[in-house]
Amino acid sequence: MSREQQAVALARKAFETGRSKSLEHRIRQLKNLQRLFTERQKEISNAIKKDLNKSEVGAQLYETLGLEGEISLAISKLKEWAAPRPVQKNLLTLSDTVYIKPEPLGVVLIIGAWNYPWAVTIQPLIGAIAAGNAAVVKPSEVCVHTAKVMEELLPLYIDKELYPVVTGGVPETQELLRQRFDHIFYTGNSMVGKVIMEAAAKHLTPVTLELGGKSPCYIDKNCDISIACRRVAWGKYTNCGQTCIAPDYILCEASIHDRVIEEVKKAIKEFYTDNPKACPDYGRIINQRHFKRIMALLENSTIAVGGDNDESNCYIAPTVLCDVKPEAKVMQEEIFGPVLPILTVSGLDEAIKFINKGEKPLALYVFTPDDKVIQRMIDETSSGGLLANDCLVHYSVSSLPFGGVGNSGMGCYHGKFSFDQLSHLRSCLLKKLNMEGVNSMRYPPHTPKKLGWARFFILKTVDLGWIGRMALFAVLTAVAAVVLQNYLL
Numbered sequence: 375m376s377r378e379q380q381a382v383a384l385a386r387k388a389f390e391t392g393r394s395k396s397l398e399h400r401i402r403q404l405k406n407l408q409r410l411f412t413e414r415q416k417e418i419s420n421a422i423k424k425d426l427n428k429s430e431v432g433a434q435l436y437e438t439l440g441l442e443g444e445i446s447l448a449i450s451k452l453k454e455w456a457a458p459r460p461v462q463k464n465l466l467t468l469s470d471t472v473y474i475k476p477e478p479l480g481v482v483l484i485i486g487a488w489n490y491p492w493a494v495t496i497q498p499l500i501g502a503i504a505a506g507n508a509a510v511v512k513p514s515e516v517c518v519h520t521a522k523v524m525e526e527l528l529p530l531y532i533d534k535e536l537y538p539v540v541t542g543g544v545p546e547t548q549e550l551l552r553q554r555f556d557h558i559f560y561t562g563n564s565m566v567g568k569v570i571m572e573a574a575a576k577h578l579t580p581v582t583l584e585l586g587g588k589s590p591c592y593i594d595k596n597c598d599i600s601i602a603c604r605r606v607a608w609g610k611y612t613n614c615g616q617t618c619i620a621p622d623y624i625l626c627e628a629s630i631h632d633r634v635i636e637e638v639k640k641a642i643k644e645f646y647t648d649n650p651k652a653c654p655d656y657g658r659i660i661n662q663r664h665f666k667r668i669m670a671l672l673e674n675s676t677i678a679v680g681g682d683n684d685e686s687n688c689y690i691a692p693t694v695l696c697d698v699k700p701e702a703k704v705m706q707e708e709i710f711g712p713v714l715p716i717l718t719v720s721g722l723d724e725a726i727k728f729i730n731k732g733e734k735p736l737a738l739y740v741f742t743p744d745d746k747v748i749q750r751m752i753d754e755t756s757s758g759g760l761l762a763n764d765c766l767v768h769y770s771v772s773s774l775p776f777g778g779v780g781n782s783g784m785g786c787y788h789g790k791f792s793f794d795q796l797s798h799l800r801s802c803l804l805k806k807l808n809m810e811g812v813n814s815m816r817y818p819p820h821t822p823k824k825l826g827w828a829r830f831f832i833l834k835t836v837d838l839g840w841i842g843r844m845a846l847f848a849v850l851t852a853v854a855a856v857v858l859q860n861y862l863l
Contacts, residue, residue: 480556501792609765
């Protein structure tokens with residue numbers, strides 16, 4: 375039995391004991407997880423520093439702060455989320471108990487990503503724990519130091535049988551994917567997403583795929599270009615551009631092209647000084663393979679800002695490309711690095727057409743003071759999320775579902791959406807063995823008269839208060855008894 379098989383078997387056995395289902399156990403595990411981020415922040419930050427050159431403050435701001443908020447939300451709302459959810463009835467089910475009962479799926483596989491290794495790995499784990507599941511956690515092997523710390527720390531704080539951590543590379547992940555799970559939650563790129571989905575299909579396992587794509591950013595000539603470019607620069611160069619919802623490229627009219635370049639340049643200097651390489655808040659490319667991939671995208675492009683690089687240090691300066699054509703190499707794949715191409719369009723119509731020619735992105739950004747422009751972007755495009763006049767911040771709103779559409783992913787999470795995504799929403803209808811006369815309309819022999827009564831009872835919905843329901847129930851009972859006795863039997 376391989377290490378991966380053992381981990382899955384252990385999680386399955388632990389789940390079958392039923393201990394993960396009690397709300398007390400779930401809350402206890404979530405509180406323990408919260409304590410991990412309070413007590414072990416130093417180890418977490420040190421590992422992230424080694425992997426991605428994030429500062430300690432940056433690690434908390436972009437990795438663990440949001441997780442602490444998600445845990446607090448789940449703890450405070452868990453009783454409400456897990457409670458039966460009454461639904462609207464029709465007249466035929468007026469006397470019945472009808473509700474949705476969230477129940478755990480079973481054993482979930484969580485495959486994390488390297489760009490925000492704690493945030494995108496632990497966030498779905500919070501949902502899995504809250505929903506009462508067991509979960510096998512597979513951190514990305516690309517973040518070597520973080521994966522090691524995660525493997526060491528998680529078992530010290532949460533149930534190591536219900537939530538085992540499996541480290542390793544491609545062979546270990548492939549072995550995990552050969553096992554049967556009740557849900558697979560993957561964060562990464564669309565190419566691997568297809569592999570995940572293919573493996574899941576063999577067991578009819580549902581998947582959540584948090585992918586990416588080329589998230590467009592349209593800047594209207596009538597907006598405050600200085601503020602717009604400042605916010606775009608922050609969204610683009612945070613984590614050295616290695617963010618799945620980073621603005622991938624800018625679309626703007628030729629009349630503001632040069633101004634956009636200048637304003638982005640100013641923002642880069644403001645955020646990262648004249649020497650970003652020495653700035654503690656500017657990160658590094660994760661490894662040399664990705665460094666070479668990003669540098670190759672710059673071929674035959676005109677660099678307007680930045681371009682400095684150091685392969686030995688995995689450093690690429692914040693870079694802006696000008697006069698970029700749609701067929702350029704940099705426009706053929708998600709950049710996932712600190713390179714910002716600027717393309718010119720004639721206006722909003724051409725921008726929308728350009729966006730719609732590509733795959734549906736994970737995020738879409740529009741900067742404009744005009745509500746009509748925003749509404750057209752909402753109405754005439756499709757993306758996982760849409761932000762007007764800012765970047766990235768929708769990720770921090772727990773009441774918004776975070777996820778993609780089409781090539782940028784399927785399924786969503788954050789807050790209650792994580793809980794629902796990793797729960798089975800079971801339909802429950804509880805009847806009593808009385809009022810059999812009402813059921814006569816559904817029993818053979820079928821007649822037009824029975825069909826007429828069935829249409830009345832089934833197609834009419836009710837939304838009454840408690841007293842109204844009781845009164846209507848009494849009337850319907852009497853009517854049904856008389857009418858059905860005289861006309862149906």
